[in-house]
Amino acid sequence: MTAISLEPLDLAALLCSRVCHDVISPVGAIVNALEVLEEDDPSMRDFALDLIKKSARSASARLQFARLAFGAAGSAGAMIDLGDAGNVANGFLNDDKLSLDWEAPRALLPKNQVKLLLNLLILATHAVPRGGKLVSRATIDGEQGRFVITATGSHARIPNHVEDLIAGHSETGTIDAHAVQPLYTGMVARAAGMTISFAIEADTVSITAQKAD
Template identity: 30%
Template sequence: MPNGRPQPARDEAELASLVAARLCHDLVSPLGAIGNGVELLEMSGDFPGISKSPELALITESVQAARARVRFFRTAFGHAPPDQRVAVSEIGQLMADFTAGGRLTVELDGSGDVSRPEARMILLALMCMDSAMPWGGRVLVCRTGNGWRLVGEASRTRFEPASWSWLDHRPEAPPQMPVAAEVHFAMLGVLSARNDRPIAWEVDASGGEITF
């Protein structure tokens, strides 16, 4: 701390990733405790028939959905050491959990494993496609020879140029900061630049595509 003044963060995006990882980590324990409590209620003889009650079923489904979302967000937004690997099958499960109960369906065509930063880019790209198809649709995620391709089909799309411009991020012309609901565009743009993985994209009335 030269001259007694604090220095700026070395990498604000990395700091944000660490914050996201910490928040997700701290949410896992209470959600797990609620899930364990529900299981104990189901096994208890003090509440006959409670295991078949719609109220407990709703709590169980909600806890499962929340835990799945936290796992997805922890991988998509959390800290990602480049030397760590993630199985493509695990990415597929995270995608299935993210779209469960929604109008978007996703199909993954790939195998093997990828680096954590690459896994983040895949999941963030799926979130971008989800933003473009809020009324539902289908997304095919394919592993190509040297990268990934996400192709979406829908009967109706929504296009926000300011958010998508983050995927064309140029240091000399930073895009407008997105709203919180579309921060995944900014994170994907930052990861693209940091990992030297240029993104090509397009959105039209019947779907969209992201390639990197």
Template identity: 35%
Template structure:
């Protein structure tokens, strides 16, 4: 993997694409399996189960694509400000595939700047990935007087965050290893820094709190 010191935009895009492909592999593979089963199955009940599998996998794939479009991509369909209902629906789409996770949403602002939305989505993804045994994902954000503050709190019986991922979030170049898993964290740390902000975190075995501040 390239070091963070000499990483260019093309290499970062490549790592982000690798992360997207990794996350889409499971639901798309399930769709392929469902189609193969459906082609050979004659029992009506089993065919119904196959269709249910296909429906669930198609929904999961669509949810992930919509999420990554705004979290990683240029999201050209949006203006400088994004209605907060959009990131909420995108995160709810990912949470829907994790029945042991409950999401709480505390965002009083009606609109958020697009850079802030990217940071919020990626921090929510980090928190969600950390809830390996389920729990609560609490998301809060508010934009006021040109500053946006974001907080993501993941709590559960076991919350995990990779050391290199934590280092990437905090811009700790010496202790991070760039990979498809850490590239999104590296990207949003750069976004926050470009907007005069920072990302901070506090991790414990049953809790992960990540905060970000941006001038927007």
């Protein structure tokens, strides 16, 4: 494996591409529904309005999640409420394929720890590509969190190369938009002074993040 070399502008571009990928689908659905309304077909009006409402809620949930998971979320040293993080995580992840159980005390943690937890949830969804159940547990000691996320579902697996990418390595030393998520997660973990480990048993993948030794 080779250490990944990535210019700051390239990292920013890949993260923007990642966020846009999440938002394009619901926004596109809104555009399509508005076109249906323009046709003035009474039989399709209720369908189009329902699609607009669902897609607008989805786009809003995805943007709120991205704001915390990838955005600045305040100045350096800012603290984020785990309760707020849980609300945006539930809004983003609960759907027809996935369910999320968020188990965390209402507490303020340094922003990089909360950003790490949200990014780990995204990696957990990759562990159950056919859908399933996510459980996110957080324990707090002062201003230090410890996170354990389990992803249970059919054909659960540790995503390919995820541990290498988190460590900042790839086969070629380069990445594409699909690999930026674990790379960024590893960068946030190091900024938070935490380590990440993966384990799998049967149809359950466990991801643990805790303070580095």
